[in-house]
Structures are given as structure tokens and as C-alpha cells.
Amino acid sequence: MTTASQTNAAQAPAASGGPGAPKTARGARTRARILKAAEHTFGTLGYHRAGISDITRAAGVAQGTFYTYFAGKEEILRELVRDMGHQVRAHLAAEILDTDNRLEAEERGLRAFLQYLYENPSLYRVLQEAQFVDEAIYRDYYEAFGKGYVRMLANATRKGEIRPGNNEVRVWALMGMSNFLGLRYALWEQDVSFDEIVETLSDLFRNGLTLDGKEKP
Amino acid sequence: MTTASQTNAAQAPAASGGPGAPKTARGARTRARILKAAEHTFGTLGYHRAGISDITRAAGVAQGTFYTYFAGKEEILRELVRDMGHQVRAHLAAEILDTDNRLEAEERGLRAFLQYLYENPSLYRVLQEAQFVDEAIYRDYYEAFGKGYVRMLANATRKGEIRPGNNEVRVWALMGMSNFLGLRYALWEQDVSFDEIVETLSDLFRNGLTLDGKEKP
DNA sequence: CTTCAATATGACTCCCGATTCACCTTTCCG
């Protein structure tokens, strides 16, 4: 998981009933190649500019082969979002595993996310474009992400690590932060170190934004 | 600005040298109608699904008329983003004018943004899709927004209203929060009141997220 | 009342790209 170069995407034979899951090892390999190529192509050209021919060319297969494994352009996008969603969640979950408290988890999680985005820029574009191709898949992604996140905050609340509050709202705020910070500082310009970003957010989590940090009555 | 039904978009004759700025009142009116129709059409169908014919139909003009005022589909999107950008910024600036301190400004700003998005859902979609059609215009939008925001935080820092810190990073985090909260709670589902959301964020700004809110050494 | 520039029209052209399909090649298994 360190180099993140191998997008292992051959396992799940397709969530719905596509044209047909591969039945041989060769088929599985080809399908995975196409999926991988689509990730790169969508990530570079964008969903709409990318043609099926661009994907198949990148995968080194003929146009028709595409339809052996995917019903169409939209379906491969859906597949991709599901796939990439699992990847990030798994990656971040692993990075956070051995943390002592929520603050540390937030710090490590944010840093890991920024780093992941920097190394896998396609994730952002594929995901954000998916929103306008099939909103449901996009919502699923964030709702899945958010669900686990809320659970973690609930645990932290129980342990007395964070202030009681509306954790669902907090989670959407936190996801939004990461998203924008990633776009700006991991994808657009790396002119501020990830450490600086994490430190800034950490300070916000510890002390808030205002100076007169008085408890609520 | 209360009902926000009139998107006055006739003034700016076009930022660049389009096919020709309208030279008569009639022309200006028609151009504005098309722009307004494009906002609605893009906002509803999305940029790619929306056809020029959809826009002109909504505007009540012939297809060819479109090209009297805009060089093409991309250009009207650019125009739209600029236009809508001015609108939001002006609206939010007005809502924040008479605030006593930064915390209050953040609260009112967030509430105003959520409300604005609820009333003008097209803003979100047009803006986010523009990102993948012409990234520059999208960056311009957020950099313009962020610039003013950073200035406000700098003032607040000087006045001792907020903790010193990296205001640029903070601004991107704040913009990300608003964006996601708006998407989730203003556009997708209104199952949490704006008051509750604002209160949750306000608490974060005042007290942070963690319980042991100790100052840094 | 003319006249002309500005506008408006909508049928038509033209290209692009998703999808199809008839036909090969490889693999698997008795």
C-alpha cells in the first residue's frame, strides 16, 4: 500500500449484472487493465472528453473488448468510483489504526488524505465528475465515508476525547475541509507543506478559531 | 435581494471580446434572457446534457440567436460563473456588513450561504461543473473569494478577535466546510436546521473539537 | 416614409464518439 501503484480491481466481478463477469484468468486480467486505464484516462482528460477509444487504447485492447466487460461508459465510471472508494477508505483506516486519541487520528488522517490525493490525483476528478453523471454513486461514497467517520467521533465522545455535539454535521464539515485543502494544496499547488496544514487544523481542533475561548454556559 | 428571483445579469457586456456586445436595449435584454436561461438549464440538466437548443428554448429565442451574443457553449459557462460569482460575493458581503466581530460574521456568513444555496441551487452545479470545463475560471472564483476572506481574517487577527495562525489555510478549510455543508444540508436534504448547523460550527470556532482545550505552550 | 445596422430565425451541415456486430483467436476440457 506504500507505493499504491497496483490498483487491484479484479476481485469484485462487478456489483450489478454487467455484460458478464470474466470467467477465466485472462478475462479478469483484461478487465482489470481496462478499469485501470479508465482511471487514468478519466483522471487526465475528464469523463466527457475521454472516449472509449482512449480507454481501450491505453489498455491495449480493441474497442469492442470494452463491451465484453462493461455495459457502457457510465457503468465503468460507477465501477471505478466504488473501487476507488474502497481503496481510500481502506488506506485511511489503516493509517489511523494505532492512534491514541481522536486529535491524533484527525491529524494523521488529514495528512494521509493529502498524501494519497497527491499520489492519486485521479481520485478527485473521477469522484467529482461522477457527481454529475450519477449522483447516487457520489452520495453513496460520501455517506459510506461519513458513516464510519461519525461512528469514530461517537466513540471519541464516549471516551471524553471530544466535546459533545452534532457529529454528523461535524463530519460533513470535516470532509469538506479535507476535500478543499486537498484540492488546493495537494492538487493545485504544493506551496504549503502538509505539516503546516495539519498543524493549522490541529490548532483549530484544540483551541478553536476565536481568542476568548470561553465554554458555553 | 430578499426573494433573489431577479438575476440581474445584463450590465457587464461580456468580459472578453465575444461575438459582439449588444448595442441596443433589445439586444441587452435578449442576452440577459439567454444567460438566465443558461443558468437554469445548466443547473437542472447539467452542462453536458444541456443542449444549446435547451437554452434557447428556455429563453424563447431561436438557436442562431445564441451565437449573436456568445461564442459557444464554453463561453456562456465562463460568463455565467463570473456573473454568479459576483452575485454570491456581493450577497454575502452585504449580509456580513454590520457584524461586531469575526465569530458573528462567520455565523451569519455561513447561514447566509446555506440560505443562498437553497434558493439558488444552480450556483453549486454550474460552479462545480465549470471546474472540469475550464479550470481557470473555477480557480479564479475561489481565489477571488478566498482573497477577500483572508483579508477579513487578517483584520480580525489584528483586532485580537481570532488566534494568530495561517489564515490562508484556514480560509480554504472554511470554504470547504461551507461547500460540503451546503451540498448536504441545503441541496440534498434539509433534515437539519440551518440554526443547528451554524451552532455546531460556532461551537467549533469558539471551543475547538477536543475537550482538553489547552493553549499551546 | 426610407434605409440600414442590429437582431432574430431555424433548417441544415458536419463531426464526433458511443455502441454494434460479424468474424477471428485463444483457452479449456472431455
Add this chain to the structure above:
DNA sequence: CGGAAAGGTGAATCGGGAGTCATATTGAAG
């Protein structure tokens, strides 16, 4: 080995939609 299922090919189809253009209408100036 034989042949059938799975996999692979790429040229051809087909529809949709952006952009064009020859023509018609408007309205303001003179």
C-alpha cells in the same frame, strides 16, 4: 485431437448536438 465457450477485433453504424448561414424582421435615425 476436436470443438465449444470465452475472449478479442476493428470497421461500420447511427444519433445527437454544436455551430453555420442565407434570409427575414425590427426599430431608430434622418
